[in-house]
Each structure stands twice: as C-alpha cells, then as structure tokens.
Amino acid sequence: MILITGAGGQLARRIVAHLRTAGAQVVPGSRNPAEGGRRLDFDLPETIDLTDVSTLVLVSAGYAEDDIVTQRHASVIEAARRHGVKHVVYTSLVGAGDHLAFALAHRATERLLRDSGLSWTILRNGLYAELIGGLLAWEQGVLVSPFNNGRVAAPTREDLAVAAARVAIRAEDHVGRVYELTGVPFSTADIAAELGVEVLGLSLGEYRDRLLSSPDLLPFQPPMLAGIASSVRHDFLGQHGPDLEVLLGRTPAPGLPVAARTARAALPANRAQDGAARSLGG
Numbered sequence: 001m002i003l004i005t006g007a008g009g010q011l012a013r014r015i016v017a018h019l020r021t022a023g024a025q026v027v028p029g030s031r032n033p034a035e036g037g038r039r040l041d042f043d044l045p046e047t048i049d050l051t052d053v054s055t056l057v058l059v060s061a062g063y064a065e066d067d068i069v070t071q072r073h074a075s076v077i078e079a080a081r082r083h084g085v086k087h088v089v090y091t092s093l094v095g096a097g098d099h100l101a102f103a104l105a106h107r108a109t110e111r112l113l114r115d116s117g118l119s120w121t122i123l124r125n126g127l128y129a130e131l132i133g134g135l136l137a138w139e140q141g142v143l144v145s146p147f148n149n150g151r152v153a154a155p156t157r158e159d160l161a162v163a164a165a166r167v168a169i170r171a172e173d174h175v176g177r178v179y180e181l182t183g184v185p186f187s188t189a190d191i192a193a194e195l196g197v198e199v200l201g202l203s204l205g206e207y208r209d210r211l212l213s214s215p216d217l218l219p220f221q222p223p224m225l226a227g228i229a230s231s232v233r234h235d236f237l238g239q240h241g242p243d244l245e246v247l248l249g250r251t252p253a254p255g256l257p258v259a260a261r262t263a264r265a266a267l268p269a270n271r272a273q274d275g276a277a278r279s280l281g282g
Helices: 010-021 066-082 095-099 103-114 129-134 157-169 188-195 204-212 221-233 243-248 255-265 272-281
Strands: 002-004 026-030 055-059 087-093 119-125 137-139 142-145 178-181 199-201
Touching: 002 010, 010 026, 010 055, 010 157, 055 066, 055 157, 066 087, 066 103, 087 103, 087 157, 095 103, 095 221, 103 119, 119 157, 129 255, 142 188, 157 178, 157 243, 178 243, 188 199, 188 255, 204 221
Parallel strands: 002 026, 002 055, 055 087, 087 119, 119 178, 142 199
Antiparallel strands: 137 142
C-alpha cells in the first residue's frame, strides 16, 4: 500500500489521483482526512499510523518555521521505521534553492532519511510555476515584479505529481536516488509577453517593505518570500536539468503558460503574496 501525506494539499491530491488512475492501492493521509483516508497529525506523533504501508510519499509539511517542519518530518520518519515501511519518497527542494530561507528543513530531512536505515528516494522539486506566477502583483493593469531579469526553471505542479506517482509505483527502481526536477526557464518579461502587459520592477527593498507591511503574512513568511525574489533576480534558480523528463518519459509541460495564468488570476485584486505564501507547503 502507498500512503501520501498532506493529502489536503494541491501536490498531494494530484499524486493520489495519478496513483489511483494507475490502479495502485493508495491511501491519502492528512490531519483532517476525507472518507477512506487516514488521520496523520505531524504535531501529534502518536497519531501517525503507518501500519501496512509499504511505500510512504512524504510531501513536505513546509508551511511553518524550519525547526517545526524538521520535527514534523522526523516524527513521520520515526513512525515509518516503527511500522516497517519499506520505502520513503520525499518531496524536497531543488539543490539550486540552498540560498532560500526554507532550504534548511529540506536538507535536514534528507539527512534524517539517509541516517534512518530506510530505503528512500529524494525528489528535489523546483519552485512551482504556479508559485512564481502567484508572487507577481498588479497595479493599474501593469504587472509588478521583484524578480528583475532573473529566470526560474519552474516546473508545473502537475508534472511533479506525475513524477512522484511514477517513482512511488516502482520504488524499487529508484532506491537511493536524488532527482533534481526543474522545468524550462522563464522570466517575468516572458510572463508579461504572454499576457500582453508591461512590467513594473520592484527593488528588493521595496518588495521587502510591502511584505513586512502585509497583515496577511505570518512572521516567517516575509523573509521566505523575499529570499525567493532575491534568488530569482540573481539567477540562482534558472538551471534546468534532464531528471524530470527522464521520470516523465516525455518533455515536461512548459511552466510559462501556467505561471501566466496564475498571475492573470490575481486581477484585479492584489492578493498575490498571501496566495503564494499558502502554496509553499505543497
């Protein structure tokens, strides 16, 4: 049986759907499970029941400070050991993202897995195309961006879900592998051209001030989002590799149209920061 954590999230829901389409025996796990799901509360380790699970897809519980996220993941990995899980697939962060504020929890979790004695696969996901589009804002019909001319190799959430499902189904073929899952790079200028609009650039200082003045963000989120903007504008996240294409068995879907659709959906209200922040955990 394959169990997917965080099944209420967008990535996990897609993974579950693809596994079911493939005919796999799959159980969604979440804090508030729907019918047929299994309750898993990472903050209550005693609720983490992985009995009869052969493969665990651990979707990062990234919506918190890094120490909290790391402890949550540690509790799940310990439960996997306790209940005899054979293989863990972990959705981590692309290696080029080591500059990001939330990278530490991912790297700590990777170390926990390597030291656990469990069989594992690490999927280092690039930042979602949906997230990049969601970090853009609008002012009087002009796209507002803190990314300058930086490019980001952002894959779609859908392709990452397909890749995770394929790995989970054939876990024995991916033991001890680390995959860097990125898409075709694009920039804010590319998004603006897709939408037929102009771009107003923000400095990092201006963007940071906007984040810090937002009443909708939790304390850890402004530095997290500012770090993404800084890494993109300095072109640290523009590297693209072949791993996603290998796992999919086809060319990945372009992230640019998805990012553009997400940015367009923010019109006319400027609600991008809050929506993007919510999407970081999956």
